[in-house]
Amino acid sequence: MASACALEWVPDSLFNTAVTAIVTYYSKHRKELKALPENVQFDIYYKGTLLVCGSVTAIVTYYSKHRKELKALPENVQFDIYYKLYNKGRLCQLGQEFSELDTFAKVLKVNDKRHLLHHCFQALMDHGVHVSSILADTFYRQYTPLLCENTFERERAIQLGFSLGGFLNDAGWIKDSERVFVSCLHLCRMEDNPAGWCRALECCVRLFHVRNVNCTYEAAELSCREAEKIVQQLASCGISVNKATLYAERCALLFAKSQYDEAYKYCCMALHEITYSMSAKAIVDVLRQCSKACVVKREFVKAEVLIRQAVHFAKENFGVQHPKYSDALLDYGFYLLNVDSISAAVHVYQTALDIRQAVFGGNNLHMAIAHEDLAYASYVHEYSSGKFKDARDHAEKAIEIIGHILPEDHLLLSSSKRVKALILEEIAIDTHVKETGDQLLHDAQDLHLQSLALAKKAFGENNVQTAKHYGNLGRLYQSMHRYQEAEEMHLKAIEIKERLLGAEDYEVALSVGHLASLYNYDMEKYEEAEKLYLRSISIGKKLFGDGYSGLEYDYRGLMRLYQNEGDFVSMEKYRQVLQEWSQIRDVHNSKDEKPLDFAPLLKLLDMIQQYFG
Structure with missing residues (x-):
């Protein structure tokens, strides 16, 4: 290898050749690279980037020919190739790759490009490639207790299940996420020891969450009871576990059932379990749910402190274009709507929808929920003006998406149909054409009766x-x-x-x-x-x-x-x-x-002590 001094004086053509050679044999010459001048090191790094980009483009261009060799590449390089397929609109080939569980398992390891993975995944779902259910079905068939008797294989399967189930939940494909976690729980139950119980507890809480989101409340109650039983089992062995997320999910279940006193009790219990050692995602979710429990109990001061903490924590840990930040904003909008800050609520809901549109787009459950929340806030905001076009558009979009994804009798449709019915009624009252008004009122009645039937069936x-x-x-x-x-x-x-x-x-x-x-x-x-x-x-x-x-x-x-x-x-x-x-x-x-760039009023644990101590 040429010395640093020699490299500074060679002609440009030879210099570029030397840089290319170093990049080509980078692993061999990595140590000597540190002794080169900064500008030469930069050229080598830049050249390496260009070579990688060029290689990705070449592989995509001749994808069919190189598909087998692709499996041997590092996960991040594989992901770049798949994303290139997505950008070029080659969704059939991308769907073929992502439908293979082993391939998708590698893609899930590329955590720093998760938002790009959401783009690819949603595009496939919109294209009609049901990759979500394909992956869930494959996991269900491939990782059964009979096929995972080996401890190492079982541990590997559980970790994959947590990763896959978590992604499907984050991506809005709740039913498939539930199926993955059910399979994981079967595997976790195979180990009758404290380590196995801890994994089973984590799985139960994750399953509890997706069942809450999916409005399958009887099944959610079963998950809760099993989780509580495992906690007692661990306690009998002298093992204490953090129960913040379990209590928060219990709070969410009681909140959904309108058992607000009990929900508030579990809210306080969850907050007393919070520690900084918890994941940022878990902390945000606990704060969000507890804020909602405070809102319905009209504890508005406590609710504001909690949701400010959640929004700030999500922003600091995930950034302003992350789904977790939009989750916090939706619950901030819920707080604002309930304290009569209507225009601020509309602004916050719109921001949350814009983030979800950028991350997901398409027919996605998270998009439907954001559309519905904005529809209702817009309806309340424009109640006196009678300008309901935007509210109606958002309500109809929510119903369209949910109807495309979920069964026609799903409880989530109850809320969206209710919002649209309220809007149609107001439009009917303001119309000067009797036939049009009567038809709108009739349509509103149908929607209200459907919503009532779904609510009575569930609650x-x-x-x-x-x-x-x-x-x-x-x-x-x-x-x-x-x-x-x-x-x-x-x-x-x-x-x-x-x-x-x-x-x-x-x-x-x-x-x-x-x-x-x-x-x-x-x-x-x-x-x-x-x-x-x-x-x-x-x-x-x-x-x-x-x-x-x-x-x-x-x-x-x-x-x-x-x-x-x-x-x-x-x-x-x-x-x-x-x-x-x-x-x-x-x-x-x-x-x-209301500003969105606020800092929390107090440090997290200080806040809990002051308001819930």
């Missing part, structure tokens, strides 16, 4: 989600001039909500206000309507203050009521109250934009 009659659907039907029947049925629906909703949430809950106030509107505008039950309006106002001001957006409709309702009764003194009183409210609301709206 039963005695549930807040079911009560919400009754309330929605009550509003719709009022718009359809079916007043007796509307009253029946509202009374059902109020009875269930009061019994489950208490008389002073926000959900109760919503239903009370809707029944007041029915009595006031359509049934001339003014005395009952007045009491209900005042009750709704009292709860709203207690929870959200004098600038709460929902107060406008109660104040206007009272003004109309007093006008019809000839009580002009009371009518003038509430006209002035409405003016004062409008001024407060203007100030509120001017402060409504």
